[in-house]
Amino acid sequence: MILSERPPLHRPLGEPARHDPPKGDDMHKITPFLWFDTQAEEAMHFYVSIFRNAKVGTITRYGDAGPGPKGSVMTASFELDGQPFTALNGGPQFTFTEAISFLVNCADQAEVDDLWDKLSEGGTKGPCGWLKDRFGVSWQIVPSVLMELLNDPDPEKSRRVMEAMLQMTRIEITKLRAAYDG
Structure with a gap:
């Protein structure tokens, strides 16, 4: 009788790790999320200009609900050498x-x-x-x-x-x- 079909939470030494294939649009499970005051879009363009294998993703803007000024950049997504990043204009609270x-x-x-x-x-x-x-x-x-x-x-x-x-x-x-x- 099988009690569970889930794989164990650990693996024996020497056994290779198994990775599930990406779901959706080549989705990564972990994406670095960078908090900027107001420079998210500028930072995105800076990083994309430096790395050879890089691309700009999408820009999301604040709407009527804020908290940023309507129309200003809320998030900017980009990719550096296959690693996705998201930059947020969240204000000066964190550095x-x-x-x-x-x-x-x-x-x-x-x-x-x-x-x-x-x-x-x-x-x-x-x-x-x-x-x-x-x-x-x-x-x-x-x-x-x-x-x-x-x-x-x-x-x-x-x-x-x-x-x-x-x-x-x-x-x-x-x-x-x-x-x-x-």
């Missing part, structure tokens, strides 16, 4: 912090440099590949090779890579590799 950031894995130094320069323009450059863009959103711009080097089984190599990275603002692959090679 962004570094507690949430978007990690961008880059294929090479050219991509790191391009995204770093564009996203940090008008923002703040931080340590270890972190930056805040001109809207206050935090990003981590890192080469994919970083995790490979940090996870090397030789603890001395990974220690040297970590120490090198901690000295950087923009991550530089040649310096990471030099530290790795000792």
Whole structure:
């Protein structure tokens, strides 16, 4: 007798995760929702102009019920490299912090440099590949090779890579590799 046809809430180690296919119009289950004061549309266009595989979605405007001025942008949806985002003009009550950031894995130094320069323009450059863009959103711009080097089984190599990275603002692959090679 079958008591339940639902899959278990956990899976044994080594068993691949199962993913249900998207429903509807390629719907994502989780979408980052970004709260802006009044810059949702401006931010959407800024981000879409930076990422190669990006597109503008829909813009929803406030109506008679508000709470924003009638006709002003309420939400703006967009997509960056297949990841949907929604930006809301919700007012000045909330601002962004570094507690949430978007990690961008880059294929090479050219991509790191391009995204770093564009996203940090008008923002703040931080340590270890972190930056805040001109809207206050935090990003981590890192080469994919970083995790490979940090996870090397030789603890001395990974220690040297970590120490090198901690000295950087923009991550530089040649310096990471030099530290790795000792």
